[in-house]
Amino acid sequence: MQLYELVLNHGRSVSPFVWRAKMALAHKGFAPETVAIGYGDKATIAFSGQDRVPVLVDGGTVVSDSWRIACHLEDLYPDRPSLFGGDGGRALARVFNHWCDSQFLSSLFMLCCAPTFDLTPEADQPYYRESRFQWTGMTIEQIREKGNLKQVRAALQPMRLALAEQPFLAGAAPAYADYCAFGGFMWARISTGPILEEGDIVEGWRQRMLDLFDGLARKAPSAEID
């Protein structure tokens, strides 16, 4: 197995979507070879029929998109620990995935976009600047001003309430919904630094997530000092 990921300066693997895939693979007991690409290396993953990471090569199968990678792993390796806990769990993990993307990552974007730019090799900075301008109509400098930590923390309220009642989003043990949200926290950790207040119950969960799989996520080069 090979997993293509985006790696910027100082070995920083910033993509929240790649982190979803990394954690899902570890959950299934896989430690794929990782292939680092930069924003300028999109030709390298052209074989996947699209231009975004993560891309997983599993034998003869090529899968892109973090959700499709999770489903691929669950469907192909049903005897390994489940990512969803059945069809009902999969359907609600999909709903949660959309919550993550539309409510959490969207507010996190304004916070992490400029720090991610700062980690981008100079040769790729014009691409990054231009593509983010096309998405948002704003320059990196304007986006840097817009980052709103309070808004990000407020967006996490459903997680906060649930984690007051159960140790992981998926219940007694972590599963895909946890990895899905955790990807966002890894983007923040690696590009920006800590975003949660001390004592926030979500922070306790994040620390447990950083410890999983022998500290897989904790060991990754980041902006945060543990």
Added chain:
Amino acid sequence: MQLYELVLNHGRSVSPFVWRAKMALAHKGFAPETVAIGYGDKATIAFSGQDRVPVLVDGGTVVSDSWRIACHLEDLYPDRPSLFGGDGGRALARVFNHWCDSQFLSSLFMLCCAPTFDLTPEADQPYYRESRFQWTGMTIEQIREKGNLKQVRAALQPMRLALAEQPFLAGAAPAYADYCAFGGFMWARISTGPILEEGDIVEGWRQRMLDLFDGLARKAPSAEID
């Protein structure tokens, strides 16, 4: 079985939490006797040890709180159709329940509060006015001005994205997560009227939900003309 519900003028059963319980009971194949109370009848449910509906009396067991009622039904009647689809599904339904309460119902409150006041019998209006002032620091008149349909529709984005991919939040068939969100739509339907734009994929889902269990929800007295 008996289910205590809040019923206002014109037979309007407005509580989103009661609707969660009604749908969960129907899902399990139960048609409990319903007991209507008003805001002034809190003494009637004092036996439950608290003062909010829904309250379910199931033989010798008294259960209040919509989430606890759902868990009671799932745990006591495991051979009937599942509300959660396993432990993973239950944990994520809990997360979704918190999303509903903190993101959807909170914005819906500003829209439905004043219309609910208008349906409240005159004798109970002072209580309603005072309790909502204590929650919000606003008068009914001020809340009426604040209702923001656009904000409610925006809050539904995670549901909208998921329902573009699967017919129900719980997957191929409805289950508790669907009833959980649907409770909010019933509050709107019964107190206020339609809140979704024509063509919204969430509206297609809502119509399917209204049809469930021989039109249980559709038949309830409401502000909406089908």
